[in-house]
Amino acid sequence: DGGITQSPKYLFRKEGQNVTLSCEQNLNHDAMYWYRQDPGQGLRLIYYSQIVNDFQKGDIAEGYSVSREKKESFPLTVTSAQKNPTAFYLCASSPRARYNEQFFGPGTRLTVL
Amino acid sequence: GQQLNQSPQSMFIQEGEDVSMNCTSSSIFNTWLWYKQEPGEGPVLLIALYKAGELTSNGRLTAQFGITRKDSFLNISASIPSDVGIYFCAGQIQGAQKLVFGQGTRLTINP
Numbered sequence: 001d002g003g004i005t006q007s008p009k010y011l012f013r014k015e016g017q018n019v020t021l022s023c024e025q026n027l028n029h030d031a032m033y034w035y036r037q038d039p040g041q042g043l044r045l046i047y048y049s050q051i052v053n054d055f056q057k058g059d060i061a062e063g064y065s066v067s068r069e070k071k072e073s074f075p076l077t078v079t080s081a082q083k084n085p086t087a088f089y090l091c092a093s094s095p096r097a098r099y100n101e102q103f104f105g106p107g108t109r110l111t112v113l
Numbered sequence: 114g115q116q117l118n119q120s121p122q123s124m125f126i127q128e129g130e131d132v133s134m135n136c137t138s139s140s141i142f143n144t145w146l147w148y149k150q151e152p153g154e155g156p157v158l159l160i161a162l163y164k165a166g167e168l169t170s171n172g173r174l175t176a177q178f179g180i181t182r183k184d185s186f187l188n189i190s191a192s193i194p195s196d197v198g199i200y201f202c203a204g205q206i207q208g209a210q211k212l213v214f215g216q217g218t219r220l221t222i223n224p
Contacts, residue, residue, distance in 0.1 A: 042214035045211055100144045100146065102203075102212065103158060
């Protein structure tokens with residue numbers, strides 16, 4: 001089946017550790033996105049990539065890093081510089097022809113202890 | 114960043130009732146989208162709108178792209194228990210590359 005996978009579903013880390021969240025899509029979509037969602041809040045854009053080997057900062061990029069070495073993969077690293085990393089992280093992708101129609105993965109809930 | 118004002122924040126209704134929610138902004142939008150999110154899951158795209166005045170249906174759901182291009186509406190007719198969730202609007206502001214999201218409307222249905 002085509003879709004977006006994020007792993008793991010739940011992730012626990014100690015404060016001060018970097019952690020990488022996985023996002024893979026087999027939809028052949030060109031664009032990929034990372035959002036953060038906090039309780040009772042809308043989605044805030046962290047980073048996005050419209051093409052392989054290129055990405056742009058979103059509204060809340062500080063403390064995060066990404067890479068886009070392959071079309072189907074867009075991992076997000078939450079660094080120790082991120083002051084409040086505990087959140088629900090959502091990855092999305094969209095096709096070039098309809099880049100606004102973003103399709104979301106199931107999310108990863110990160111808890112930093 | 115740019116904010117979308119989505120209302121109401123929450124709704125408590127009886128099964129079978131119709132539901133209406135909306136999003137407004139001071140900016141002009143090229144695209145409006147409506148998503149539904151269930152607890153612990155990613156949002157699912159329900160309807161995408163691309164033209165001012167456009168009215169699009171997806172089953173019992175109907176969404177409209179406001180004529181002023183600054184608002185959008187979502188209606189759900191004859192609600193059923195599986196409609197429970199959080200509904201988000203999202204839009205692309207004219208001249209921008211990114212989507213902005215509303216704060217969500219939490220729908221609760223009493224059977």
